[in-house]
Amino acid sequence: MASLASAARGCYNMPVSDKYEHKRQGFSLSKVIFAGKRDPRDSVITNVATKMPSIVPSPEKDDVGAGRNHVAWTSVRQERWEGELLVQGEIPLWLKGTYLRNGPGLWHIGDYNFRHLFDGYATLVKLYFENGRLVAGHRQIESEAYKAAKKNNKLCFREFSEVPKQENFLAYIGEIANLFSGASLTDNANTGVVKLGDGRVVCLTETQKGSIIIDPETLDTLGKFEYSDSLGGLIHSAHPIVTDNEFLTLLPDLLKPGYLVVRMEPGSNERKVIGRVDCRGGPAPGWVHSFPVTENYVIVPEMPLRYCAKNLLKAEPTPLYKFEWHPHSKGFMHVMCKASGKIVASVEVPLYVTFHFINAYEERDEEGRVTSIIADCCEHNADTTILEKLRLQNLRAFMGMDVLPDAKVGRFIIPLDGSPCGKLEAALDPDEHGRGMDMCSINPAYLGKKYRYAYACGAQRPCNFPNTLTKIDLVEKKAKNWYDEGAVPSEPLFVARPGATEEDDGVVISMISEKNGDGYALLLDGSTFEEIARAKFPYGLPYGLHGCWVPKK
């Protein structure tokens, strides 16, 4: 057990093994005992499964509720917890498996507070469903960046907006040199989590070294996912396209502006090049947080929000962090044939800003020839201020003003007949979802295919962050919205009912951070979008980004 003295220093100085006694025997979850700091703000509850008393994480209640500091933007207090949750409503019996959600849940080291939502150390949350019951938990990912911060009580690697402070000029030069080799970049895998075709579960961020294998049951950090090829580069898309058959991703080339489109087989760590896209504008490739695919093509977006080598080197953040807005460089969409690597279209499109593509598909004529590609994304009306809005001080400062910039379901229409330009329009009236739009998912069986439904976060204004769950019907051009006043819901993840024939036959899982500092897991019916179950966590949940579903074998 940690001594009281070390406990008083808080979680950073305590080895994980000292902090917990933690066993799991099927559903009779045994002890989940936190031996850390005893603080009046820590709530003592009884573990639902065992009636064992346990101390569980709790947000700083004083700071939440009054609009000062929402639990969504408050660091989780303990490194891990697990317990069974009491379920209100009915969890369908067919729902068997684990929902995993990754995200930056710890935004400080000692007294030092991080600047941006994307800076936080990765917190994995799990919801394990079986027989209508639900076991939940969370755990910090043990990245090198997180471990070094704990050990040294300071930032040691470059995060999204944070750069370690150097003691002298020589150290500064050393750090810059390490930037070129990638050594000073973070491996804080805080963005997404994917299940590969071979069963390995990998947490990811935008640095390639931040690819970390975890155990979806225990949430243990198992080690780095090492790419065995020699493709090099330091960064990649945070959102590879992962199916049972392949892993596709984009590697931006900052030296000779372009992107490598690469593919990895299940069971392998070796990415192979499908082809290369050369950028058509600007001094650097556009930021590729995500990209879409169709059945036969990989769509490579070239956004006018571009990586910026100069900003990468800076110690102090610039308004757009490691990026720069280049409207004169224009925006493009490139279409590459997956089988041959040939570029079949490269069109100029209106300026755009997106983090997340929703889906894409091929439109065909009567003879079955592909005439165009439709690619949908959460589009921020070509306005980069969304990045600034995601600064923690802005998220925490909500005083009821309507400050979330408008966004829409942006639909790119990319002709394949050699026309030089594509179109970008709103797939439906953005007022249907309150002009907020991000954090999307679809039925994975419709990946790359003509589809009708998307699930995402929308807005009920006034707000400073997407605060609704929305089901978008792209045929009827209508949305159904779920809202809980003051709550911040995380990305809705659709899980199909086994054997379903309708696209929306399944459930939607989201995690909700409430305005009173509490949090709950929420299940909506995929079709009606009505609540079917919720389960309250014994502590408030920080906001999280992306999730995945790991079905029970």
Ligand SMILES: CC(=O)/C=C/C=C(C)/C=C/C1=C(C)CCCC1(C)C
């Ligand atoms: C959480 C999220 O959505 C995005 C995270 C992005 C990160 C951590 C980006 C990190 C980077 C560096 C540390 C330096 C190189 C550039 C860049 C990929 C932006």
Ligand SMILES: CC(/C=C/C=O)=C\C=C\C=O
């Ligand atoms: C949370 C977010 C945007 C919200 C704006 O409407 C973007 C997250 C990006 C990274 O995964």
Ligand SMILES: [Fe+2]
């Ligand atoms: Fe993302």
